[in-house]
Amino acid sequence: MKKPDIIFQLSMRSVRLNLLRSVLAALGIVIGVVAIASIGMISANMTLSVTEELSATANVLVVSPDAGGGGGGFGMPGGGSGGSSDDEDDYISDDQFDDIRKAAGSSYVYYLYSESDSIETGDSKGRATIYAMDDDAMTEILTLTEGSYPSTTSQVVIGPDLVERYGIVVGSKVTIGDEDDENGQTTVRVTGILEERGMSMDISSDNGIITTEKFFTGRYGGEGEYAQVNVVVDDIDEIDAIAESIDETLNKKDDEVRVEDSSRMLDTISSTLGTITSFALAIAGISLLVAAVSIFNVMMMSVTERVREIGILRSIGTQKGEILRMFIYEAAIIGIVGAGIGAVLSLVIGYVVVFGMVGTTEYFFALDSLANIPEGMIVGALICIISGVYPAWRASNLDPIEALRAE
């Protein structure tokens, strides 16, 4: 076996001689690498899971009333249209629906009613989004895992999240509304359970109850005043043209409606995620800065303690560059060991935090997610090496005679 470079051997032995000090210095790098890698993995996993879910509805345009505020944040349509029902512009009218249909050409267009309401089943109470659409749209858009679509006003189908949360089965009774609700309480029977759809633009059915139109308008009124209209485009390449055409037809004078596709939602989510991520990265950066300072400190100590040794090395013919290399290696060893430990811990800690924050580790081993570990390692090791440059430079420029005189 070939022995390593003698300069590298000296660096290794120096690290080993001051093992405790070196380990403590490496600790900062370990923490920094874990922080950077974990944050990166959380962000990548969130983006991957959201993208995956949204791509299922990438061909859907969502047309919603333009409340005038310009809209911001997540603007999850269908989620919360309640609260401002007295605003006369806060719905899409039948005429507008017809216009959208015309502008959308051969695409499948359907309207959606939605309200948020309290529900009660068994001993549990909670809230859910109540949706309604026409019968044709229901069979076209929604898939059941069990049971059948509602055919009377006392029948509903229900999303899988609610099923899981309240232990609902086909045949269960659900009471919609509060005791002191102006609309009173209505008890309906679950006839079907919806397939899981995940996060999507068009309709958040996982946490929703789908009723017949007759039930919905009977309970909440507002017949022909739709919360949202969805356009399912046949050819995804046409989606921008159709969005434009709807926008031109309906927003001639005022901005009456907002037309969005899932890429908009993805943009919003990634920019929000980006903000959170850069904030978290700033914190990780601080931990790396602390690490850099401690490496710098350790390296300066190492140089100071070894002044005489540097003098000996120089006097018997060690070049400046070799002294420089010796101390850079020392910083690099600390950095690489720290980064390596950080990488292993990132796998474990990252897995746990991704599960905690994203809710799934389905994408944990995806390239985009795991790539954060080598990225964190490189950043950590580089910071170490950079912190070692000045001490190493100092060491290499010591005057050999002065250095030999040191005690």
Next chain:
Amino acid sequence: MSSTPVIALEDVRKIYPLLSGDVHALDGVSLTIEKGEFVAIMGPSGSGKSTLMNQIGCLDVPTEGTVRIEGQDIGTLSDHDLTALRRDSIGYIFQKFNLIPLLTAYENVEYPLVLRHRKYDDSGRVQALLDSVGIDSALAAHRPSELSGGQQQRVAVARALVNEPAILLCDEPTGNLDSKTSRQIMEMLADLNRQGRTVIMVTHDAATAEYANRTIQIQDGRIA
């Protein structure tokens, strides 16, 4: 062609500029040493002996005058070339032994060889040298801190010889040793000189200077 002296100093001055006034550590030293000489340099403390050794040893360059090592003017050399000259042409033996604490005795001797040839020794030369100064392979596996002063100085002698230098520089080589060990080290140096090596040695001790063929007295930075 007459042979070039190994060392030739011509009106060498070394001035340390201090706030309290310039210190003329060397004040016009001219000196020629031929190959194979054994020269002792003596003089009171602060007279400039170490400064002179530093010039000859290429650890420093003079403020004025020229120092030639094997005919080469060291004042014209870069730091890189001076360092290479120290590695290849000069062997140092210091009062404080100056072994590298992180390396074993064997590795200390091997180090200048590895620096020079960029590969480890596979000829057995390192251990042969150690054997010749009385350090067996078991002892050679120890770090300097585990060796006695005499043993450390033997290792230092072996290290100084490993690159076959033209000049052996010894700054008070026996200053930290008891008289018996001192004699052994001096015998070793005298032996090396008899084999043809040029030896220059700083010493306080007249008995030690006896081993040399020539003694130079230094006083206030001049040859007395």
